[in-house]
Amino acid sequence: MDLPPDLHDWTLDPATAVALQTSLAPRVIREDRFDRVRHIAGVDIGFEDKGATTRAAVVVMHWPSLTVVEQVLERSATRMPYMPGLLSFRELPAALAAFERLETRPDLLMVDGMGIAHPRRLGIAAHLGLWLDMPAIGVGKSRLCGHHGEVPAALGGWTPLTHGSETIGAVLRTRERVKPLYISVGHRIALESALDWVLRCLTRYKLPEPTRQADRLASRRGAIATRSCLP
């Protein structure tokens, strides 16, 4: 992507960040453009020390066995405060550093947070997918914007998430009697396909395996920067 290569030093002011999102959003591809999936990566970012340290976890899983192939945990100093709508600027630096250490090239990304279900259509999943130029799906646990009706109680049931007259995502029931997930296009994939992949990666938990594993790694207390490959 043709943007400043010094993203790691970005400490943008809100107005600049918003302008950047507005210019990048149109580049997000919302349709399928990949045919073969061998590896799916889950991405999750957490914090420690009251947010002073950011920890990005990337777990690559083999498809369809859903076994862990590689995982990276990146810890770095946090550079931006949390501001609704500007989350990617706070979490991307650590995530990109994690990807630089990743040996496997995933075919699909499942990122915690929103894809285009964002005020300016550029949530962290879309931003990351765009930057890495990889198919990505936004898997959020709560709503950032938009509205929706009741979500079907049956596993797999879903209802559209709309913002004005536009469908920006779907609220999916990934487990009965449990709060639904907010799924949205991240990059290079259609909403319907995104929903299919999330459902295909479901086991017995609310979160699809890639995201669940990344979540587990990112929040594992006491963990230090690590990189490991499993056979």
Added chain:
DNA sequence: GCGACAG
């Protein structure tokens, strides 16, 4: 002006 507000 009054809420809402990913992680």
Added chain:
DNA sequence: ATCTTGTCGC
């Protein structure tokens, strides 16, 4: 997100 113990329930 994170700070935190036990506890109710399948």
